Amino acid sequence: MSDTVGVDKVSVRFDSGRGAVTALDEVSFELARGGFLSILGPSGCGKSTLLRVVADLVPPTAGTVSLFGSTPSRVRRRRDLGFVFQDAALLPWRTARQNVELPLEVGEGARLAEGGPSPAELLALVGLGDWHGSYPHELSGGMRQRVSIARALVTAPKILLMDEPFGALDEITRDRLNDELLRIWRETQTTVLFVTHSIQEALYLGQRVLVLAAHPGRVREMVEPDLPDERGLDVRETEGFVRQSAHLRALLESC
Amino acid sequence: MLRQRLLPASALGGILALWALGVYLFDVPEYIVPSPLHVARTFTRDFGTITRNLVPTAVESALGFLLGNFASIVIATIFVHQKTVEQTFFPLAIIIRSIPIVAVAPLLVLMLGNDMVPKVVIAALICFFPTLVNMVKGLSSVNPQALELMRVLSATKRETFFKLRLQNSLPYLFAALKIAASASVIGAIVGEWIGSTEGIGALIIHAIYNFDTGLLYAAITAACIFSVLFTALISFIERRVVTWSPETG
Numbered sequence: 001m002s003d004t005v006g007v008d009k010v011s012v013r014f015d016s017g018r019g020a021v022t023a024l025d026e027v028s029f030e031l032a033r034g035g036f037l038s039i040l041g042p043s044g045c046g047k048s049t050l051l052r053v054v055a056d057l058v059p060p061t062a063g064t065v066s067l068f069g070s071t072p073s074r075v076r077r078r079r080d081l082g083f084v085f086q087d088a089a090l091l092p093w094r095t096a097r098q099n100v101e102l103p104l105e106v107g108e109g110a111r112l113a114e115g116g117p118s119p120a121e122l123l124a125l126v127g128l129g130d131w132h133g134s135y136p137h138e139l140s141g142g143m144r145q146r147v148s149i150a151r152a153l154v155t156a157p158k159i160l161l162m163d164e165p166f167g168a169l170d171e172i173t174r175d176r177l178n179d180e181l182l183r184i185w186r187e188t189q190t191t192v193l194f195v196t197h198s199i200q201e202a203l204y205l206g207q208r209v210l211v212l213a214a215h216p217g218r219v220r221e222m223v224e225p226d227l228p229d230e231r232g233l234d235v236r237e238t239e240g241f242v243r244q245s246a247h248l249r250a251l252l253e254s255c
Numbered sequence: 256m257l258r259q260r261l262l263p264a265s266a267l268g269g270i271l272a273l274w275a276l277g278v279y280l281f282d283v284p285e286y287i288v289p290s291p292l293h294v295a296r297t298f299t300r301d302f303g304t305i306t307r308n309l310v311p312t313a314v315e316s317a318l319g320f321l322l323g324n325f326a327s328i329v330i331a332t333i334f335v336h337q338k339t340v341e342q343t344f345f346p347l348a349i350i351i352r353s354i355p356i357v358a359v360a361p362l363l364v365l366m367l368g369n370d371m372v373p374k375v376v377i378a379a380l381i382c383f384f385p386t387l388v389n390m391v392k393g394l395s396s397v398n399p400q401a402l403e404l405m406r407v408l409s410a411t412k413r414e415t416f417f418k419l420r421l422q423n424s425l426p427y428l429f430a431a432l433k434i435a436a437s438a439s440v441i442g443a444i445v446g447e448w449i450g451s452t453e454g455i456g457a458l459i460i461h462a463i464y465n466f467d468t469g470l471l472y473a474a475i476t477a478a479c480i481f482s483v484l485f486t487a488l489i490s491f492i493e494r495r496v497v498t499w500s501p502e503t504g
Contacts, residue, residue, distance in 0.1 A: 057403055076409055083407045089400035092499040093422050106418060107409035135499055 002069030005031040005054070005159065005191060010063035012049055022216035023049045026063065029210055029222060033068060033158070036185055036192045038206030040199065042252060046217025047195045051161050054193060055083050067159060075159070079108060082152030082190075084162040088144035090136040090151075096123060097132040100150045122150035125184060142173035149184070159191045166201070175233055178204055182231075199248045200236060203227075211251045220251050289469045297469035298476060305458070305477045312455040313481055315371055315443035319378020320485075324386045324435055326379065328428070331390035335420065336412070341391075352384040357445055364449045374446030374454070381442035382435035389431035393424025429493040436485040440478060 012024040023046040031037045041047045052058040054065055056072035067075045075081050090099045100119040123129055126146035136144055145165055152160060166174040178201060185192055196202050202209045203225055211220040225244050227235060235241055271291045277283070278290040285293060298305065330348075334341035360377055367373040397419055405415045447456025455478045462471035 052403075055407055057406055076407060079409070081407065083404065085400040085403065087398065087400050089398055089404055091401065091419065091422065093425075093497075102418070103408050106405065106414040107411070137499065 003033045004066075004068070005033075005035075005037075005193070006064075006066040007050070007054065008064050008066070010050070010053055010060045010065060012046065012053060012058060013061045024053070024060075025216040025218045027212070027217065027219050028063075029219065031191065031193070031208070033191055034189050036182075036194065036205060036207045038202035038209045039193060039195045039212065040197070040202040040209055040248065040252070041212030041217070041220075042214050043197065044217070045212040045214040047197075047212055048163050049217065050212075051083075051163050051193060051195050054159075055081060055161050077108065079103065079155040080158040082155065082157035082160045084145075084148055084152045084160070084165045086164045086167050088136070088141075088148040090144055090147055092136050095133050095135055096128060096139065096147045099136070099147055100154055103151060103154050116156045117154065119150070119154060122153050123147070125153070125187065126150045127180065140173075142169050142177060145169065145177065146180075149181070153184070153188060153190075156188075157190060159193070160185075162192065162194045164195055164197065167196070167198075174201070179233060181205065199245050199252070203241065203245055203248060204231070204233075204236060209248065211248060220254075223248065223251075286466045286468050289472055293469050294472040294476065298473040301470055301473060304470075305473060308453055308455050308458045308474070309477050309481060311371065311374075311453050312440070312443050312447065312478065315374040315446065315454070316378050316439040316481075316485065318371075318375045319442055320382055320435055320439040322375060323379030323382030323439070324432060327383050327386035327431075328390055331387055331394055331424075332416070334391050335394040336416075345391075348384065348387055351380065354380075356381055356442065360445050361449050364446065369450055373449075374443045374451075377446040378439040378442030381438045385434050385438070386428070386431040389427040390424055393427030394420045396427075397423050425497050429489065429497060432489050433486055433493070436489050437482045440482045440485065444478060 007027060007029050009026045009028050010024055011022065011026055014021045014023060027046075027050060029037070039047045039050065049058055053060050054067070054072055056076045065072050067081075070078075072081070090096075091102065094102065097119050100122055104116075104119075117125075120129075120132070123132060126149050128143060128146055128150070131139065131143065136147070139147065149165070166177050169177065181192075181194075182205065194202075194205055196205075206225065209223040209225060211223060212218065213220040223244075226240060227244075275290050275292060278288055289297075330344075334345065356377060360373075363373040363376055367376060401419055402415070405419055410418070443454070444456040444459070447454035448460055451457040451460075455474050458474045459471060462468070462474060
């Protein structure tokens with residue numbers, strides 16, 4: 001129990017101008033430590049909100065979230081939580097390396113600076129070993145997103161939350177980063193929650209895929225794809241992959 | 256690079272030549288429009304008088320610039336952290352902007368006496384508003400995901416301010432400071448128009464009453480040169496401080 005990510009009957013309601021809006025309605029799931037969960041759903045299904053509840057950025061109206069036996073707020077303050085946004089959200093006045101170092105400079109970060117992975121190692125891990133001194137405007141969109149992944153990993157988080165991190169990238173870059181993310185996940189053995197609206201991406205990356213339905217956001221189905229553990233991009237051409245993406249598409253269309 | 260400097264320099268030279276030619280061809284009397292050569296002669300002849308009067312104007316502009324911008328930066332910082340204060344006082348700031356400074360200048364001289372103080376205050380008032388607006392914008396137009404990031408990192412308000420908001424505001428701040436640099440010179444000169452005995456403003460009034468148009472133009476030229484140098488100084492500092500391109504993140 002204490003070694004899982006547990007989301008239990010989480011509901012989020014907002015007060016908008018036109019009355020209360022239910023963004024999430026009693027969403028529940030569990031994920032073992034070290035797992036990779038894709039969260040797939042149409043726009044308006046509250047998948048970003050769900051991620052923000054787990055990150056303690058949005059308080060749930062009802063329900064509880066437990067991260068390895070602790071609360072999101074405690075995990076956040078202990079820096080055991082990394083977040084990668086859709087926009088790389090790098091600080092333009094800092095070099096790649098200085099951006100990766102940011103988490104070590106604020107909050108409790110200074111305490112963590114020793115013992116954790118070094119910013120240089122992380123930049124090498126995301127394939128930017130030669131780009132330490134470059135400013136964000138000198139990097140491509142894909143490279144910026146790699147820097148932001150390195151930044152999220154610098155506190156050696158137990159859980160990595162990713163909110164459509166490759167959504168704004170071209171397909172070729174996205175494919176390559178998908179592969180690199182799987183490699184990074186295996187190397188760091190962190191737990192990943194990965195939000196996406198791409199069926200292919202969800203299926204390719206996730207050990208499990210949580211399909212959400214919209215209006216209000218709720219769990220449609222938890223799918224456990226049957227794909228080889230060591231997979232390359234060519235797995236997407238296999239009959240099994242095609243059949244399972246058709247199943248996911250059918251689930252999304254019936255929402 | 257050379258071309259970038261050469262082109263405006265030749266444009267300036269061309270205008271001066273046209274001016275000289277016009278004055279010569281239409282035989283304009285010197286007390287109405289003096290030729291640039293006459294202005295240059297007056298400038299060298301009265302160089303001592305001009306510099307002596309430029310010093311107080313420069314000091315007043317610089318002090319007003321510092322005071323006005325410092326006040327704007329502090330107030331913008333408070334506004335960004337206390338929404339209620341912003342909602343209460345931002346309309347007042349707009350009223351301050353709507354006041355025609357030239358019209359209240361005599362009032363300020365009456366209130367604050369005839370020394371440097373009213374001129375500094377007028378220069379500060381002129382700088383205040385543009386910087387306040389830009390600074391509030393710069394401090395608040397932060398990438399919302401960067402703000403969420405600071406939240407995820409459990410950064411304090413103070414850390415978010417210094418590591419994120421303040422840096423983010425610098426391009427906006429310098430855009431305002433460049434305007435404020437020349438505006439503060441205007442403020443100081445306007446202040447000196449009212450019963451002052453020294454300063455470029457006083458020299459201008461003096462030259463007008465004596466039909467010394469050459470001196471009038473020379474005084475204006477001196478104020479221009481100072482204003483350009485002041486703005487150039489701010490641009491120089493800006494290039495040193497703002498080394499990134501603001502639109503990407």
